[in-house]
Amino acid sequence: MRIGTLVLIIWLALGTLAAGQRHYFDDDKPGCAKVSTTAVTIVAGPLNYMGANPKVKCKTPEPSK
Secondary structure, three states, X not given: OHHXXXXXXXXXXXXXXXXXXXXXXXXXXXXXXXXXXXHHHHHHHHHHHHOOOOOOOOOXXXXXX
């Protein structure tokens, strides 16, 4: 179980590093797509360095007029 935890921590650390290199943490007021893309990039981990570039598009509902 310890080895699995260590692998998971390294996996997420590499994903966080990739998100940082893509400047996903620079925005002061990120929207739905930016937050989702950042999360997916972190979860993708080292796959980012093998060519994965996850992107998420989303629209938040607007209030009716």
